[in-house]
Amino acid sequence: MQPGDTVICIDDAIKADKIEFVSAAYPNWIKKGNKYTIRRILFNDDIVPGILLNEVENPLIFIHLINKTQEPAFGMFRFAKFAHDRATNTVEAYQEIGV
Numbered sequence: 148m149q150p151g152d153t154v155i156c157i158d159d160a161i162k163a164d165k166i167e168f169v170s171a172a173y174p175n176w177i178k179k180g181n182k183y184t185i186r187r188i189l190f191n192d193d194i195v196p197g198i199l200l201n202e203v204e205n206p207l208i209f210i211h212l213i214n215k216t217q218e219p220a221f222g223m224f225r226f227a228k229f230a231h232d233r234a235t236n237t238v239e240a241y242q243e244i245g246v
Contacts, residue, residue, distance in 0.1 A: 148185060148188065148198065148223065148226070148228055149185065149188065150185050150186060150187055150188065151184065151185060152184070152185045152228055152229075153182055153183070153184055153228075153229040153231070154182070154183055154184075154185060154198075154226035154227060154228055154229055155180065155181070155182050155183075155226065155227055155229045156177045156178060156179050156180060156181050156182075156183065156225060156226055157179065157225065157226060157227050158179065158224065158225045159176065159177050159178055159179040159225065160179075161176075172205070172208050172219045173205050173219055174205060174206070175203045175204065175205050176203075177200070177203060177221060177225065182229055183200040183201065183202050183203065183226070184200065184201040184202065185198050185199070185200065185201075186198075186199040186200055186201045187199040188223075189217065189220045191210075191212075191213045191215075191220070192213050194212060194213055195212060195213070195222075196220075196223055197219075197220025197221055197222055197223060198220055198221055198223055198226065199218055199220055199221075200221065203221075204218065205218055205219055206218070
């Protein structure tokens with residue numbers, strides 16, 4: 148995965164013991180089945196890599212694990228790279244231009 152890639156959310160679950168933290172740190176959460184575009188990948192000192200999305204922004208927070216203030220990123224495991232269906236995209240593109 149890299150910035151600009153379209154991904155699909157495959158896991159929007161929040162563990163019961165993390166609901167309070169996630170609700171505070173991520174006022175804007177992802178939804179399983181939705182497509183998103185990767186804005187940036189944060190490697191977080193090679194501790195916990197995550198991704199930021201064009202469609203979802205959250206306020207900056209201090210993250211103790213990496214000792215930095217930044218936008219909280221979503222775990223890469225929550226997404227799969229979206230495989231475009233070229234035939235469908237071609238038909239939709241023709242329909243948009245009236246062919």
